[in-house]
Amino acid sequence: DVYKRQDRYEEYMNKENNYETVVMNVNIGLDREFYTNIKEVSDPYDTLVLVNKYYALPSGIEPKSLVNIEGEKMTPEAAEAMKKMINDLRSTGLTLNLISGYRSEDTQRALYNRYGNSDGFDNADTYSARPNHSEHQTGLAMDVSEKWDLTEEFENTEQFKWLSLIHISEPTRLLSIS
Numbered sequence: 172d173v174y175k176r177q178d179r180y181e182e183y184m185n186k187e188n189n190y191e192t193v194v195m196n197v198n199i200g201l202d203r204e205f206y207t208n209i210k211e212v213s214d215p216y217d218t219l220v221l222v223n224k225y226y227a228l229p230s231g232i233e234p235k236s237l238v239n240i241e242g243e244k245m246t247p248e249a250a251e252a253m254k255k256m257i258n259d260l261r262s263t264g265l266t267l268n269l270i271s272g273y274r275s276e277d278t279q280r281a282l283y284n285r286y287g288n289s290d291g292f293d294n295a296d297t298y299s300a301r302p303n304h305s306e307h308q309t310g311l312a313m314d315v316s317e318k319w320d321l322t323e324e325f326e327n328t329e330q331f332k333w334l335s336l337i338h339i340s341e342p343t344r345l346l347s348i349s
Contacts, residue, residue: 200225205296206304216246218248220309226294227305234273234310243272246310253313265330270314274307 176197177341183193183202195334196202205224212220215232222228237244240253253269260267280302286295306312317328 181216206301215309218246218311220311222304222306222309224300224304224306228276228308230276230303232308233275237273238311240272240313243268243269243313244310245272245313249311251312260330260333263333265333267330268315268316268318271307272313273310274305276302276308279303279305279308289309 179197179202180193183197184190186202187193187196193202200208203225207225209225209227211229212222214220215222215228216235220228234246236247238247238250240250241257245253257267257269264342279300283295283299283301286299289295300306302308307314315330315334316325317330
């Protein structure tokens with residue numbers, strides 16, 4: 172309810188001057204600190220499931236099935252969409268590498284703990300997901316890169332431009348770019 176969030180809109184307006192951004196971020200909870208007011212997702216097998224620092228998968232959940240795509244794993248639906256996107260992109264002469272697909276809860280925990288132990292857990296929270304908060308655990312996400320690394324420089328590539336114009340604007344949650 173909009174009226175119940177009025178105080179949050181006003182408070183967040185002090186941090187962000189763009190009205191549309193304020194409304195969007197407050198409505199989806201991005202005005203709150205990471206890992207506060209966490210909700211457990213009701214259907215972890217829905218291809219439109221939202222998993223992030225505010226919405227958690229139940230512990231022990233794994234995809235019903237996974238398939239191999241260029242050495243990584245995804246759910247069959249996500250893999251089909253990824254294959255089509257990769258083929259479309261490659262038909263333009265661009266390349267894209269699949270870096271990291273499905274991760275188990277244990278793998279995500281180990282990765283997050285490694286980052287936390289190295290950079291501090293508050294810092295790790297800004298770029299890594301805690302266990303059960305990673306889209307990778309759904310089998311619907313894939314990190315992609317022009318080269319074989321994950322850096323912010325990817326935003327300056329032709330691949331990112333193509334993905335932004337062609338695919339990210341489409342109503343699909345089958346792709347996660349890191």
